[in-house]
Amino acid sequence: MMDRPEPLGQPVQIRALEKSYGGTRILQSLSLDIPAGCFCTLLGASGSGKSTILKLIAGFETPDGGEILVQGQDLGRVPVHRRQIGMVFQNYALFPHMSVHENVAFGLRMRRIPREERESRVGEALRMVGLQEFGKRYPRDLSGGQQQRVALARALVIRPRILLMDEPLGALDRGLRQGLQQQIRDIQQQLGMTTVFVTHDQEEALQMSDMIVLMREGRIEQVGSPREIYNRPRNGFVASFLDDCNFLSLLGRNIGIRPQHLRVGSAALQADHVMVGSVESMVFLGTHRRITLRVSGESMMARLSSENMEEFVVGQEIPVGVFEEDFMFLEKNS
Template sequence: MPHQAPTTSAEGEQGTFAIASDGGGDPAIRLRGLRKEFGQVHAVDGVDLDIPPGEFFSMLGPSGSGKTTVLRMIAGFELPTAGTIELHGRDVSRLAPFDRDVNTVFQDYALFPHMTVQQNVEYGLRVKRVPRAERRQRAKEALDTVRLGEFGERKPDQLSGGQRQRVALARALVNRPKVLLLDEPLGALDLKLRHTMQTELKQIQRDVGITFIFVTHDQDEALTMSDRIAVFNAGRIEQVGSPVEVYERPASAFVAGFVGTSNLLSGGGAENIIGKPGVFSIRPEKIRVDADLSKPADVGETSATGTVTDTVYAGATVRYEVTLDAGGQLSVVRQNTAEPADFEGGRVRLSWRHEHSFRVPEAG
């Protein structure tokens, strides 16, 4: 469920940070018939989307899928070729970026190296001619919210990558936008720091209670952080849903293949194993592998026999590639709870619950 924000303040670790009102019952963002063309290229091709206030919403897709272009149009950095953009019921489709109540955090932090952290966060308020005492107080509250209240006098080069990212976030939050746009802000961080920042960013969003729209091409990042996800492909949205809906019940073969790792079983292999035609998604972690071919499948299970053609050791898990006797190939992932079984080149039986064969609506 999206995180709602009925109040107008959120408690930081060391202070209270005021947030914008949600503007009533209108969605935070409403897109209708949104299109963007660059010459003959249809970068965004008819996007309709409602994002309610207080939601952590992710736009997920491969490079060139249109997600970043949609974010830039919401921010006002690009004007739509057609369609409308509403912010809390107000049409902002043709307004300049500074006339929209949004702020953007980019992958490049763009901090001023000669300024302190406090001065960096205050900068936007200085441009708006906010009185000195007020801007210092608001900047301190924003830094408290991102857990950097004691770092105000440091320079950016004295901070870690994760701390610099949080300064950029505080600089955006200090303007008290109704919507915060984040364009792959964690992409420059190393894997361990990125995982830490995912947790912190989600907690900050819950603390301040405003709408976050997060663009990423990282499926794990979107699944970990989001209330809902829109999966983009070729300028269109393939599916919008919660992380569980998108992962467990993909709306298309593209979504099944792009979000996480999925097996797609179709054609004769699907008919022989599942007993009906169509394209079926089976997640690798749902499949059990057994070297005993004589062992029957349990009640409520589907099974198939095949030959292991490859084994990939990945530390926490082991992946087996199995060519099926009935046609097709399946990947199987096992938790590395004991010494990895050496199935390579051997004959195995695969089994999974009937409900884990999810029929996708289209063949891809």
């Protein structure tokens, strides 16, 4: 097993980071602390600034203002090749004329690591990603998932203090992506490596992360654990970005209710607040049914587990209830 990197306290500190391209501000005085050993996911739509943060940490771009500190050291004073940062890209960025072994060894050769140690570390990295028998093959001979694992081994072999991953699984099909999600998470936890992972996939972020940073238009909307950010979103944008959400005005407050927490039919009668809704549509989705209702002129969605056998028909008026423990109190979107 690879040596764990040195404990770094709070290894990544971003302070008032600014970046513009062509007069358009991409990052707006952004500040963030990422603890040691944390799997931190930057989540947001395209153009929210996620990948720009990675490029600034890696040194591929220069900030217009602010600073990035690792163990108190300002990275702005450190050349790219001395930052000890591993990077995994969405397109893998493997050298097609090099074998798997040569691709993984490349970073070590550039750092003039002696041959014997280089060979040992390459073998170690390939074993970690399950490709120890693939060293002589070339990228053209590999599947997309195998190429991504080579890219991961190449990033890990230099024993980085920070691992950056920019939409690394976006080009893979769902089944393969889920398997690699677990493998990446297992390796990250095994090494205790601080990881900054970029995705626009909400489910991926919730499954893999210790900490999610939800971004919009160069700003941070909310930071928290997957459970915190899902169950206690700060505003409607956060609530609806992570999953379907119904919005209500009750008790003089803006309230969000997840579809799985909306009770309908007989299950609604014991709820704290009971309304009447008209069934507009029903869709069977295997593990659950999705029911769309019209309640007080507003469209709402309920998600019923397959175990709920109660039947409804389009046009039927049925009780719709919510329990106060399921309320998500929301600020107005800024």
